[in-house]
Amino acid sequence: MKNTAVEVFLLLAADVLNKKRIKMMKEFVQHGNTSCYEHSVAVAYYCLYLDMRFGIGCSRKELVRGALLHDYFLYDWHEKDPGHRLHGFSHPKTAYKNAKADFNITVKEGEIIRKHMFPLVPLPPVCRESILVSLVDKYCSVLETFFSAPYLNAPFAAV
Ligand SMILES: [Fe+2]
Numbered sequence: 001m002k003n004t005a006v007e008v009f010l011l012l013a014a015d016v017l018n019k020k021r022i023k024m025m026k027e028f029v030q031h032g033n034t035s036c037y038e039h040s041v042a043v044a045y046y047c048l049y050l051d052m053r054f055g056i057g058c059s060r061k062e063l064v065r066g067a068l069l070h071d072y073f074l075y076d077w078h079e080k081d082p083g084h085r086l087h088g089f090s091h092p093k094t095a096y097k098n099a100k101a102d103f104n105i106t107v108k109e110g111e112i113i114r115k116h117m118f119p120l121v122p123l124p125p126v127c128r129e130s131i132l133v134s135l136v137d138k139y140c141s142v143l144e145t146f147f148s149a150p151y152l153n154a155p156f157a158a159v
């Protein structure tokens with residue numbers, strides 16, 4: 001029997017989700033009522049789901065790990081702080097730095113993190129994993145902004 005997307009997701013995400021510092025993301029709001037942690041899990045899960053459903057041909061482990069870490073900037077960007085003013089532009093770099101410090105990330109995982117804010121940050125994603133994360137990130141951000149509990153019944157809600 002074929003594994004479901006959630007089962008595959010849990011296998012591929014385990015190393016990242018078991019790290020202590022990743023839980024910090026639960027404390028920070030991303031959009032609306034959604035934490036950075038939920039947002040990152042949602043982006044990673046939907047990317048994997050799309051790859052499995054449509055045979056996009058991604059390196060699935062790198063896709064999931066890069067997506068989970070794409071917003072690993074570890075601060076509340078809503079707090080008034082001069083350092084957060086350019087959050088939209090600077091957070092991919094901060095997330096990349098933190099991910100490099102805490103995880104053994106691959107070049108592709110680094111690409112996913114650094115380029116997910118294209119076109120706001122003018123670093124165009126070139127690999128399919130990076131393009132997919134950049135698109136799904138925007139879709140999830142819109143959902144989170146307009147709905148109060150967008151992932152309540154999602155298959156990854158308990159992750
Ligand atoms: Fe981001």
Ligand SMILES: [Fe+2]
Pocket residue numbers: 039043070071137
């Ligand atoms: Fe994001």
